[in-house]
Amino acid sequence: MSANETIDDYYADTAYTPAKRQQWEAANPERDTIIGSRLSWNRRTQDNGTNEEYGYKNIGISQRWEFQRVEKNLEGDDIFKGMKVRYDYKGIMPPNYTAVAKFLRVVMAFSIGFFFLFIFGFFFLVAVDLFYWLFGRGGAEVFYTALWMNLWLCLPVVVVCLFTWQGGRYLEKIKPTVFYGMRKAPLWQLNRQTGLFTIYDPRNAWKQRLEAPFWEFDAYLQSSPDTQGSATYSLILYHPFQQIRQKLDAQFPPTKMPGELIAAWQFLQRYMDVSQPLPDVPALEIHRHKDPTTAAADQRRGRNPRYWRDMDEASVKKIQEEKYRKNIRLR
Structure with a gap:
């Protein structure tokens, strides 16, 4: 963001805030559903995430990705084209494995x-x-x-x-x-700056099946039995009018702990909500100053810009374990 831009100028009109979801729900009370447990949207999303989001190794991974991005001078969709993954202050595009x-x-x-x-x-x-x-x-x-x-x-x-x-x-x-072979085209993309969720055609590289505002999607937990008959859960975003669904397994793998995926859903809402700072997780720390809402919030509360990077591995793991214990109780 340049010095002459304001926060309102930086984010697109389609950027997500909880008020937009509330208005959309009020205007569309009767909409198509799919099998599964529909998850609620929060008015003020907690700063939460899955156990994996708080991994200590994510600090180093994020720094390596940023070094590669700068070295190759990549921006926008070229970040995924050049690195086959994106996870920063603007967008999330998980790897698409062969x-x-x-x-x-x-x-x-x-x-x-x-x-x-x-x-x-x-x-x-x-x-x-x-x-x-x-x-x-x-x-x-x-x-x-x-x-x-x-x-x-x-x-x-x-x-x-x-x-x-x-x-x-x-x-x-x-x-x-x-x-770890990865395809050259993404499965889906979440963009915080534009507020759009994009689903790509798996059979036609980079062709969009659907691009719509994040707040138009309903989130579901769907379960399926594993080889031993136990329920394994997946997080799905579903557009009730286009009737297109997208599993988010590439970013949030299926699990027997539904609370972990509820935490993932809270993480996504917080990530996309431009009225709140980015989730405070290790991998996003080096990007916090680039997002205007996050930078302003961190300045107001005097957050240490190296909070995670100055922490030793044992301390990060302790926080990770505390988050996990809370997540498994989420319903």
Whole structure:
């Protein structure tokens, strides 16, 4: 923002404030819905975020991204085109991983899960067989027979899962461009300055499926069963008149903790609300002085511009844990 610009000049007319959402809701009480739990919009959004948003590593990641942006002289959409990710004071555009990268990460996740599941299952079965032996319901021969049977049942799965797990880690080190392969076009974009949420066509790079003011979208939590039948939740933004939905998994991965995604929804509202400063999270600290509302608020309250960067890792982790404990109780 130049010295001659005011805050009102900096933000577009479509920039989000809670009053615009309230007016839109009042004008559209009957609108299309989808399956899931519709989340509420807050009149004054809390300064909140997911557990991941408060990670200490985000300080270094954000600084590296900003160094690359400056070095390559990237602005606007060119930031994503040059770096395949954007997360700053103006916009959020998460990475769009290739099908191969997604597959590898899913396989690794399942391998880790089944590795520990079968290890636990083996020791549980051994404990049951030992119980029967000690209490006279079977002799030593029966116990050893059952032990070998359990070993041959679980060992092949454990070995395969361990090989896949460690093989994935090795591939991650030697071929990160494959393991973290990203497409050249984004999935979606949130822009604080314009107040617009843009959904891109996954089959046609950079072609917009929908671009509309953020306040016109309803947020939903949708659940689906995982391999063990437990509910896993995703955060979705849905435009009730265009009837287009967008999962936000790329930025906020599916989780069994719905409170974490409610915190993510609070984070997004705070991020887009130009009447309030940016969320005070580690990754956005180096950008706070560039956003006029945030800079003015930080100056009024005398916020240390290096609050997160001057903090040691243990202190950041303590705050992260406190936020997480609050999030898991959100409903």
